[in-house]
Amino acid sequence: MKQIGDKVVKLGLMVIAVSAISSLLLIALFIFKEGVPFMVRLGAGDFLASSDWRPEKGHYGIFPMIVASIWVTLGAMMIGAPLGIAGAVFLSEFVPKSVMRVIKPTIELLVGIPSVVYGFIGVIVLAPWIRLHLGGAGLSILTASVILGVMILPTVMSISIDAFTSVPNSYRDGALALGATRWQAVHMVVLKAARSGMVAGTILGMGRAVGETMAVIMVSGNAVKVPHSALDSVRTLTANIALEMGYATGMHREALFATGVVLFLVIIILNAIAIMAMKKRFAKK
Amino acid sequence: MRISPRYTQAAAVAILGGATFVTLAVLVFIVVFVLVKGLPVVNLDFLLKNPEEMGRAGGIFPCIVGTIVLTLVAIAIALPLGVGTAIYLSEYSVETRFTRIIRFGTDCLAGIPSIIFGLFGFIFFVTTLKMGWGILPGALSLAIMVLPTIIRTSEEAMKAVPWSYREVSCSLGATRWATVLKVVLPNALPGIMTGVMLSVGRSIEETAVVIFTAGQVLQLPTSLFDSVRTMAVHFYILVREGISTENAYGTAAVLIISVLLVNTLSYWMMNRFIARRTK
Amino acid sequence: MTAAVKISNRNFSVFYGATRALRGITLDVPAHQILGIIGPAGSGKTALLRAMNRLNDLDLNCRVEGQILLDGEDIYQPDFDVVRLRKRVGMVFALPVPLPMSLFDNIVFGPRLSGIRARPCLNELVERSLQAAFLWDEVKDRLHTSALRLSGGQQQRLCLARVLAMEPEVILLDEPCSGLDPISTARIEEALITLKNEYTIVLVTNNTKQASRVADTTAFLLQGELIEVGPTPQLFMAPKDQRTNDYISGRFG
Numbered sequence: 042m043k044q045i046g047d048k049v050v051k052l053g054l055m056v057i058a059v060s061a062i063s064s065l066l067l068i069a070l071f072i073f074k075e076g077v078p079f080m081v082r083l084g085a086g087d088f089l090a091s092s093d094w095r096p097e098k099g100h101y102g103i104f105p106m107i108v109a110s111i112w113v114t115l116g117a118m119m120i121g122a123p124l125g126i127a128g129a130v131f132l133s134e135f136v137p138k139s140v141m142r143v144i145k146p147t148i149e150l151l152v153g154i155p156s157v158v159y160g161f162i163g164v165i166v167l168a169p170w171i172r173l174h175l176g177g178a179g180l181s182i183l184t185a186s187v188i189l190g191v192m193i194l195p196t197v198m199s200i201s202i203d204a205f206t207s208v209p210n211s212y213r214d215g216a217l218a219l220g221a222t223r224w225q226a227v228h229m230v231v232l233k234a235a236r237s238g239m240v241a242g243t244i245l246g247m248g249r250a251v252g253e254t255m256a257v258i259m260v261s262g263n264a265v266k267v268p269h270s271a272l273d274s275v276r277t278l279t280a281n282i283a284l285e286m287g288y289a290t291g292m293h294r295e296a297l298f299a300t301g302v303v304l305f306l307v308i309i310i311l312n313a314i315a316i317m318a319m320k321k322r323f324a325k326k
Numbered sequence: 327m328r329i330s331p332r333y334t335q336a337a338a339v340a341i342l343g344g345a346t347f348v349t350l351a352v353l354v355f356i357v358v359f360v361l362v363k364g365l366p367v368v369n370l371d372f373l374l375k376n377p378e379e380m381g382r383a384g385g386i387f388p389c390i391v392g393t394i395v396l397t398l399v400a401i402a403i404a405l406p407l408g409v410g411t412a413i414y415l416s417e418y419s420v421e422t423r424f425t426r427i428i429r430f431g432t433d434c435l436a437g438i439p440s441i442i443f444g445l446f447g448f449i450f451f452v453t454t455l456k457m458g459w460g461i462l463p464g465a466l467s468l469a470i471m472v473l474p475t476i477i478r479t480s481e482e483a484m485k486a487v488p489w490s491y492r493e494v495s496c497s498l499g500a501t502r503w504a505t506v507l508k509v510v511l512p513n514a515l516p517g518i519m520t521g522v523m524l525s526v527g528r529s530i531e532e533t534a535v536v537i538f539t540a541g542q543v544l545q546l547p548t549s550l551f552d553s554v555r556t557m558a559v560h561f562y563i564l565v566r567e568g569i570s571t572e573n574a575y576g577t578a579a580v581l582i583i584s585v586l587l588v589n590t591l592s593y594w595m596m597n598r599f600i601a602r603r604t605k
Numbered sequence: 606m607t608a609a610v611k612i613s614n615r616n617f618s619v620f621y622g623a624t625r626a627l628r629g630i631t632l633d634v635p636a637h638q639i640l641g642i643i644g645p646a647g648s649g650k651t652a653l654l655r656a657m658n659r660l661n662d663l664d665l666n667c668r669v670e671g672q673i674l675l676d677g678e679d680i681y682q683p684d685f686d687v688v689r690l691r692k693r694v695g696m697v698f699a700l701p702v703p704l705p706m707s708l709f710d711n712i713v714f715g716p717r718l719s720g721i722r723a724r725p726c727l728n729e730l731v732e733r734s735l736q737a738a739f740l741w742d743e744v745k746d747r748l749h750t751s752a753l754r755l756s757g758g759q760q761q762r763l764c765l766a767r768v769l770a771m772e773p774e775v776i777l778l779d780e781p782c783s784g785l786d787p788i789s790t791a792r793i794e795e796a797l798i799t800l801k802n803e804y805t806i807v808l809v810t811n812n813t814k815q816a817s818r819v820a821d822t823t824a825f826l827l828q829g830e831l832i833e834v835g836p837t838p839q840l841f842m843a844p845k846d847q848r849t850n851d852y853i854s855g856r857f858g
Contacts, residue, residue: 067446072442127345128346151356154581157562224334248474251439301445498771
């Protein structure tokens with residue numbers, strides 16, 4: 042009797058799991074359905090490699106946007122991931138629990154600050170400073186990277202802290218009993234044990250960075266050109282969609298869906314790389 | 327030349343501490359800056375009155391209501407779906423290609439730009455399913471957006487529950503579902519709450535998705551299909567159209583304080599829960 | 606006079622993936638006795654124990670062959686009520702695993718699942734179980750504090766009490782004293798000797814002295830095979846197999 046109940050539960054959960062995932066399939070389906078025919082008609086090569094984006098003339102080249110998205114995301118990860126993980130390590134391993142109990146909620150609060158507020162601050166505080174001290178237009182890859190990096194910091198940090206605190210104390214005690222300093226215990230034992238959690242936090246943070254639209258629109262300059270330096274204005278793929286979705290029709294709109302397709306693929310590739318990187322490190326041991 | 331481990335530790339702590347300090351300082355600066363500029367604008371009138379002149383004057387009451395309703399509905403959809411999926415992945419399945427595909431799909435969903443959820447929500451819910459701009463299409467789109475976060479963090483939280491707890495529970499005659507309900511979930515709750523809090527935060531601040539699915543009508547909703555304007559959208563419009571920097575700061579201040587309240591509430595609930603188990 | 610047989614293993618084998626952990630074990634567990642199972646690490650003692658309450662079902666890699674009869678019924682037959690089996694055959698693990706809740710909640714965890722809710726019933730059950738585990742006097746004033754606060758020896762006795770609260774017929778113990786100090790060990794052994802009057806006990810131990818102190822019958826396993834089994838005094842003083850002799854005298858282990 043109880044066996045049947047258990048089987049019903051398992052089936053119910055499987056249905057839930059499948060419906061949750063089918064929402065992904067649904068999104069993929071729609072975006073591809075709208076965007077792929079366009080890319081086929083235009084020629085994928087022209088679409089991806091051409092730097093000529095003039096929809097009014099029927100030119101749809103998104104190469105500059107692809108480059109922009111890659112640079113801005115990489116920049117954000119270079120700032121957000123190390124700082125986030127370093128902060129998480131410091132807060133969970135070298136700081137008394139009582140202090141942490143105050144700081145962690147503070148960090149989690151910061152996840153909720155709207156991206157548009159970050160963007161706003163970027164515009165009125167960071168961009169002028171960069172323009173003054175580093176040159177360029179102020180609204181640039183650098184500005185966007187810094188703002189995005191700061192934006193994803195709380196996400197990476199808070200999930201990494203969770204990962205560290207869930208490493209059992211016996212791991213640390215074992216290392217310390219062998220004569221290791223706290224730092225040695227951390228980087229030799231705890232970091233490895235918490236790896237899956239850290240990667241989860243980083244991937245989620247990267248997700249936010251790639252997907253950020255509003256803040257990026259406000260601080261990256263939105264110029265459609267291939268950047269030559271970190272101080273150049275750029276327009277990312279996401280910004281492109283958001284800015285033009287409002288008034289795009291017909292082929293123009295399809296082009297924006299096709300941009301969505303490219304974004305999709307970029308993300309799948311990034312995730313695959315992340316997963317492979319994780320596997321490689323496990324295999325090396 | 328070997329450097330003494332005590333020196334490497336001191337250096338590491340200094341660097342890590344420095345990084346942490348910089349991080350926290352920057353984040354705190356942002357909050358303080360907005361609050362300092364925005365709080366003077368916020369008073370009871372601001373919170374409870376309707377906006378006038380497109381937001382140049384008056385309050386943001388409908389935006390507050392819109393934000394709350396939209397977020398609640400989105401979480402109500404995403405939570406059971408997300409935790410259920412996580413339970414299935416963590417407790418009821420072996421690592422097969424199928425589960426690996428599910429996990430990969432979840433990670434990919436996590437990386438999809440919010441604008442695409444906005445696009446999808448617009449094309450699928452608003453247009454194809456003819457829901458129009460409203461709370462339901464907005465909540466559905468938001469729910470799909472936060473689903474991967476909830477699944478991922480819930481699964482991590484459940485994996486962190488020691489295997490021995492499950493063994494003990496089974497050896498005392500519990501079915502697998504009873505073990506999940508009475509042993510795994512209660513112990514995974516703090517982690518699950520983290521995921522939920524992160525999702526609530528994202529829902530409150532999300533602008534791109536909401537504009538394309540819930541619209542931007544400045545009025546109190548009366549049904550699930552009414553369009554609403556959330557505070558984040560209102561802030562963006564105020565800034566973009568240059569309507570009122572002052573009110574923009576005020577809206578941002580209210581936004582930040584709401585997230586603060588929500589987080590504090592959830593931590594209080596969680597601490598009470600943990601305390602009751604280990605006192 | 607031969608004792609009644611509570612559990613009978615018939616040509617029982619256990620496989621983890623491709624590795625064979627137990628080879629065709631045929632071993633009877635006499636009722637109302639303590640059966641000690643000794644052997645070096647890797648001999649399959651734990652695999653055998655976990656087979657008796659089908660706890661190895663939780664390991665999806667695990668496959669079994671043969672039969673295990675509880676009161677004459679094969680517990681591995683299809684559609685056998687595993688949940689009820691585990692209520693009749695309880696287990697104490699090597700490392701104490703108190704659940705993160707109060708002592709009281711720990712002990713009533715199992716009974717609550719079986720539907721026993723009445724407070725007086727539960728109170729009585731808790732006192733009885735803790736008494737039988739020789740733990741009552743030490744903790745009777747703090748039943749509602751967290752079980753995580755107990756010492757190792759106390760936690761293990763709590764785990765024993767938790768099993769006893771289920772009113773099982775058989776108690777399986779997997780090296781229960783391995784992390785404990787001698788006094789706690791003595792308490793647990795004391796409890797077991799008292800308990801065998803009401804229950805059937807199977808005790809896996811890597812401490813041969815413990816087996817000689819406590820077990821009525823002892824079985825010696827080596828690399829998945831049952832080498833020898835017999836009344837404890839006879840096994841220890843006049844073992845029939847050379848390998849048994851070598852293990853007991855410490856020539857390997």
